[in-house]
Amino acid sequence: MSEAVRHLRLHASDNVVVALSPFAPGEMVEGVTVRTAIPAGHKLATRDLSPGDPVVKYANTIAVATAPIAAGDHVHVHNAAMPGALGPRRALVGAAAAREAVTPRTFPGIRRPDGRVATRNFVGVVTTVNCSATVARAIADRYRGEALRRWPGVDGVVALTHAYGCAMGRDSEGIRTLRRTLAGYARHPNFAGVLLLGLGCESNELSALAQACQGVAHLRTMDVQSTGGTLETIAAGSRAIEELLDIAAGAVRTPEPLSHLALGLQCGGSDAFSGVTANPALGAAADLLVAHGATVILSETPEIYGAEHLLKARAAKPEVADALDDRIAWWTAHAAADGGSLNDNPSAGNIAGGITTILEKSLGAVAKGGSSPLEAVIEYAQPLPTRGLVFMDSPGYDPMSATGQVASGANLIAFTTGRGSTFGCKPAPSLKLATNSDLHRRMPGDIDVNCGDILEAGVSIADKGREIFEALIEMASGVPSASERHGFGDAEFTPWVPGVIT
Known part of the structure; x- marks a missing residue:
C-alpha cells in the first residue's frame, strides 16, 4: 500500500473514512487533523457531529453520535451507538444486475444415482x-x-x-x-x-x-x-x-456443469475490512456462479438487519421481499423476548476490528450476495427450491448457519474472515478468504485466498472475484482446502434447534 493511500472513503455522502493503517494524532487526512490515535480498520470523523447526528458509512446510517464528535476524532462505541429507529435506507445497488453471458464450464464431479452431483465422497x-x-x-x-x-x-x-x-x-x-x-x-x-x-x-x-x-x-x-x-x-x-x-469406493469423477454447484456464503470473525474487500469480492464470485446456473445461499438473518433493503430491491417477485421482511420481524421479536436486541450481535472481536453496530456489520455482510436477483427465501435447512441467489433463514452463529446451508444442499462453503477462523465443514469443503493481508501473513496455513491485496496492491473487486471463482471450481474438483489439509470439519456440525428443552 502506498503512503498516499492510507484511508478509504466508501461513498461521497459518508461523514467518516476508514483508516487502512493506524493514524497518529496530528496527521492530516482529507484536510482534517487527526485528534486521537486511530487503529487500522477504524473510523475517522471528517466533520463535526452533535449528539443524535447520524454516522454515515456505505451511504447509510450505521450509528448516531452519543457525544460531541469533532472532525478528526475516532468514531466508535465510545461515542456512537445504534439509532433508535432505522429511518430511510439507501439501496446503492438498486435492481438486480443482468446476468452475465458466459461460456459453459464443467468441473470433475461425482454423479450420484439420483442425478445430483457431489464435490466430495x-x-x-x-x-x-x-x-x-x-x-x-x-x-x-x-x-x-x-x-x-x-x-x-x-x-x-x-x-x-x-x-x-x-x-x-x-x-x-x-x-x-x-x-x-x-x-x-x-x-x-x-x-x-x-x-x-x-x-x-x-x-x-x-x-x-x-x-x-x-x-x-x-x-x-x-x-x-x-x-x-x-x-x-x-x-x-x-x-x-x-x-x-x-x-x-466405486465413485468416479466425470465432467459436470457448474450448475450442479451450490455455494453457502459465510463470514465470521469479521472486521471493518470484511465489507470492502473479501465480502464484495465473494459477491462477484457468487454472481459468476449464478451466471453459470449455480446456486448461492446467503444466510445469517440477524446479520442482514438494517441492510435487508439491499436484498429486497433485487427480489424476483414481491412475495420474496415480503418473506424476508417476515424473517427480520421474527428475529427482532425473538431477540426482544429474551431482553436483547439484534445489536447484541457484534462480537468483541468484531468491535476490536472496527465494527461499531450491527448496521455497519450488516451492510458489509450482505455484499457476499453479489448483485444477482434474489429468487427465494427459505426456512433453515429447507431443501433448495430453485437455482440462483437464495436466502436461507438462520442465526448469525457461523457453524449453526453453515450447518443449515449444507442441510439445504450446499456442496461448497466460502467463508470470509478478518480476525481469523479455522472453520472446516465436512462433508462440504470450505474455502477461507482473508479480508486483510496481515491476517494472511499471521495465519497462512488457514487461509486459501488473500483479499488484502485489493487495498494493498489495487486489485479490482472483479479480478479478485474471478480468482475466488476459479478457486471454488478447483476445490469442487477435489483440490483440498486449507481446513481439509488440516483434517478439520468433524466437530463443526451445529444444528439450530428452536424451542423448549424440557
Whole structure:
C-alpha cells in the first residue's frame, strides 16, 4: 500500500473514512487533523457531529453520535451507538444486475444415482440423539488414516453428533427442524451412504427420521438398545459402514456443469475490512456462479438487519421481499423476548476490528450476495427450491448457519474472515478468504485466498472475484482446502434447534 493511500472513503455522502493503517494524532487526512490515535480498520470523523447526528458509512446510517464528535476524532462505541429507529435506507445497488453471458464450464464431479452431483465422497454416521454420539464417534474413528486405504477415492467417515434429540416435544418445532437438518445431511450428495444411529428411546425416533430420509439410495439404520449395547453396536455399525465404503469406493469423477454447484456464503470473525474487500469480492464470485446456473445461499438473518433493503430491491417477485421482511420481524421479536436486541450481535472481536453496530456489520455482510436477483427465501435447512441467489433463514452463529446451508444442499462453503477462523465443514469443503493481508501473513496455513491485496496492491473487486471463482471450481474438483489439509470439519456440525428443552 502506498503512503498516499492510507484511508478509504466508501461513498461521497459518508461523514467518516476508514483508516487502512493506524493514524497518529496530528496527521492530516482529507484536510482534517487527526485528534486521537486511530487503529487500522477504524473510523475517522471528517466533520463535526452533535449528539443524535447520524454516522454515515456505505451511504447509510450505521450509528448516531452519543457525544460531541469533532472532525478528526475516532468514531466508535465510545461515542456512537445504534439509532433508535432505522429511518430511510439507501439501496446503492438498486435492481438486480443482468446476468452475465458466459461460456459453459464443467468441473470433475461425482454423479450420484439420483442425478445430483457431489464435490466430495464421504460416508456418514447421523445420530438421532446425543445419547448415541459416543458410539457414532467410535465407529467413525475406526476409519481414519491408514484404515481408509482399503477404499481409495473415499474422503472419510464423518460422525454427525449433536446435543439434541430428546427432552422436547415429539412433534415440536425443535424436533421438526432437527429432523429436517439431519435428513438434509443424510440425502446430501457428498455422502455416498449413511448410517442412521439411535439410542432407542429418544423423542426424535429413528423410524421418523428414517421416514424423513426416504429416497436416500444407500441408507442403513440401527439403535444401541436393540443391537445389544455399545460394543455390539460399534461392531454392527462398523460392518454397515464397510458395506457403504465399498459402494463409495466405486465413485468416479466425470465432467459436470457448474450448475450442479451450490455455494453457502459465510463470514465470521469479521472486521471493518470484511465489507470492502473479501465480502464484495465473494459477491462477484457468487454472481459468476449464478451466471453459470449455480446456486448461492446467503444466510445469517440477524446479520442482514438494517441492510435487508439491499436484498429486497433485487427480489424476483414481491412475495420474496415480503418473506424476508417476515424473517427480520421474527428475529427482532425473538431477540426482544429474551431482553436483547439484534445489536447484541457484534462480537468483541468484531468491535476490536472496527465494527461499531450491527448496521455497519450488516451492510458489509450482505455484499457476499453479489448483485444477482434474489429468487427465494427459505426456512433453515429447507431443501433448495430453485437455482440462483437464495436466502436461507438462520442465526448469525457461523457453524449453526453453515450447518443449515449444507442441510439445504450446499456442496461448497466460502467463508470470509478478518480476525481469523479455522472453520472446516465436512462433508462440504470450505474455502477461507482473508479480508486483510496481515491476517494472511499471521495465519497462512488457514487461509486459501488473500483479499488484502485489493487495498494493498489495487486489485479490482472483479479480478479478485474471478480468482475466488476459479478457486471454488478447483476445490469442487477435489483440490483440498486449507481446513481439509488440516483434517478439520468433524466437530463443526451445529444444528439450530428452536424451542423448549424440557
